[in-house]
Amino acid sequence: xxxxxxxxxxxxxxxxxxxxxxxxxxxxxxxxxxxxxxxxxxxxxxxxxxxxxxxxxxxxxxxxxxxxxxxxxxxxxxxxxxxxxxxxxxxxxxxxxxxxxxxxxxxxxxxxxxxxxxxxxxxxxxxxxxxxxxxxxxxxxxxxxxxxxxxxxxxxxxxxxxxxxxxxxxxxxxxxxxxxxxxxxxxxxxxxxxxxxxxxxxxxxxxxxxxxxxxxxxxxxxxxxxxxxxxxxxxxxxxxxxxxxxxxxxxxxxxxxxxxxxxxxxxxxxxxxxxxxxxxxxxxxxxxxxxxxxxxxx
Amino acid sequence: xxxxxxxxxxxxxxxxxxxxxxxxxxxxxxxxxxxxxxxxxxxxxxxxxxxxxxxxxxxxxxxxxxxxxxxxxxxxxxxxxxxxxxxxxxxxxxxxxxxxxxxxxxxxxxxxxxxxxxxxxxxxxxxxxxxxxxxxxxxxxxxxxxxxxxxxxxxxxxxxxxxxxxxxxxxxxxxxxxxxxxxxxxxx
Numbered sequence: 038x039x040x041x042x043x044x045x046x047x048x049x050x051x052x053x054x055x056x057x058x059x060x061x062x063x064x065x066x067x068x069x070x071x072x073x074x075x076x077x078x079x080x081x082x083x084x085x086x087x088x089x090x091x092x093x094x095x096x097x098x099x100x101x102x103x104x105x106x107x108x109x110x111x112x113x114x115x116x117x118x119x120x121x122x123x124x125x126x127x128x129x130x131x132x133x134x135x136x137x138x139x140x141x142x143x144x145x146x147x148x149x150x151x152x153x154x155x156x157x158x159x160x161x162x163x164x165x166x167x168x169x170x171x172x173x174x175x176x177x178x179x180x181x182x183x184x185x186x187x188x189x190x191x192x193x194x195x196x197x198x199x200x201x202x203x204x205x206x207x208x209x210x211x212x213x214x215x216x217x218x219x220x221x222x223x224x225x226x227x228x229x230x231x232x233x234x235x236x237x238x239x240x241x242x243x244x245x246x247x248x249x250x251x252x253x254x255x256x257x258x259x260x261x262x263x264x265x266x267x268x269x270x271x272x273x274x275x276x277x278x279x280x281x282x283x284x285x286x287x288x289x290x291x292x293x294x295x296x297x298x299x300x301x302x303x304x305x306x307x308x309x310x311x312x313x314x315x316x317x318x319x320x321x322x323x324x325x326x327x328x329x330x331x332x333x334x335x
Numbered sequence: 336x337x338x339x340x341x342x343x344x345x346x347x348x349x350x351x352x353x354x355x356x357x358x359x360x361x362x363x364x365x366x367x368x369x370x371x372x373x374x375x376x377x378x379x380x381x382x383x384x385x386x387x388x389x390x391x392x393x394x395x396x397x398x399x400x401x402x403x404x405x406x407x408x409x410x411x412x413x414x415x416x417x418x419x420x421x422x423x424x425x426x427x428x429x430x431x432x433x434x435x436x437x438x439x440x441x442x443x444x445x446x447x448x449x450x451x452x453x454x455x456x457x458x459x460x461x462x463x464x465x466x467x468x469x470x471x472x473x474x475x476x477x478x479x480x481x482x483x484x485x486x487x488x489x490x491x492x493x494x495x496x497x498x499x500x501x502x503x504x505x506x507x508x509x510x511x512x513x514x515x516x517x518x519x520x521x522x523x
Binding site: 046049050051053054056057058059060061076079080081082116117118135138139140141163164165293296297298 | 343344345346347348349350366381382383385386389390414415441442445446447448450451452467469470504507
């Protein structure tokens with residue numbers, strides 16, 4: 038049933054799906070088996086990938102959209118929405134995912150960028166898009182291009198939440214700053230951020246991004262997930278943190294619980310108890326600039 | 336003023352909360368058994384029915400809701416909430432709170448690409464209401480004691496006693512018709 042012809046109406050529907058994911062956890066999976074574990078643990082959606090970010094990071098090869106075979110197998114294995122990643126600027130990979138009937142496309146810095154200057158013109162698609170951002174300017178530029186959901190970039194595949202925290206705090210601080218400005222100042226700030234005045238004004242009025250904003254990149258423990266929720270995220274993405282730990286089932290379940298009961302330290306203490314060995318984290322100070330994924334795409 | 340609970344494990348919670356405030360009533364977030372005390376009605380929002388269902392079972396909130404239903408507590412499920420309230424989910428057994436005598440099929444329209452919005456006339460309101468369908472389920476059969484309030488090719492809004500279900504999301508529109516109906520005609 039395709040009733041919708043209007044681009045803006047389509048965009049609203051795509052924003053609406055993201056609204057239904059709020060308060061939930063979206064998990065990276067590379068096989069139908071992992072997808073089933075994620076669904077069973079209470080994930081609200083899965084991200085279908087050929088390899089999780091931690092492995093992509095280790096290999097250092099060109100990382101591309103997953104094989105449609107894997108994506109369709111994962112789609113068949115679960116009834117929750119399925120997302121998949123395309124390279125930044127690779128609009129043909131996006132066309133392929135749209136043809137596969139994927140629920141959400143992630144134009145992601147975790148894969149090797151295909152275009153160093155242009156992101157995908159997402160208005161050309163019926164499919165919904167989520168994009169990463171490290172600050173307000175980046176988030177609003179992606180929304181201008183048609184993203185109907187934003188996630189913080191964090192530093193994927195590290196099991197280290199520090200960058201996700203930095204990005205979410207920065208976005209919140211910049212929104213609070215924008216809300217404190219008068220009209221003249223807001224024009225200047227829009228210019229500084231490289232975004233339209235109207236969109237910045239709307240954001241300042243709402244005192245939040247005009248689309249759902251999830252936290253991503255380095256979330257590995259229930260406490261990490263609750264931290265991001267308390268900082269104002271609408272939900273969380275979890276990648277390697279789960280399937281690179283010793284007991285993925287239990288940890289996935291705990292992270293889902295922590296995202297709902299993020300404000301309840303007593304429950305958080307219970308669910309954090311005895312989760313087994315966690316994913317090995319990376320101290321980001323040991324990484325060189327070109328090993329960092331978050332600087333891909335602006 | 337009525338106190339209206341909104342099941343708040345996950346999903347479109349804040350949208351319902353805003354609507355309840357707009358029509359002058361008091362929203363109560365429900366995440367634990369004790370949050371159900373003293374409410375006049377309960378909304379089960381959209382989201383992922385598998386996720387919300389798991390929380391219902393593991394927290395024990397499920398049993399409390401079922402016992403409240405026996406005492407006539409009014410409830411309204413939107414989208415995923417409607418799935419949870421269904422006696423039969425096509426090919427998947429029953430909903431976690433099987434209170435409503437309908438057969439429902441999950442994601443019956445397809446993927447997100449098949450989500451849509453439609454204006455539907457509702458006789459009970461004598462008004463056309465905006466209906467937003469997001470990866471929506473379809474009600475494929477209803478029991479004889481179930482009143483169909485709105486219909487496309489299949490029923491999209493049904494009422495059985497004090498249990499209301501809509502397969503669409505009135506909380507995502509600028510209208511308040513369905514929220515007012517729930518408070519004035521179902522809760523009373």
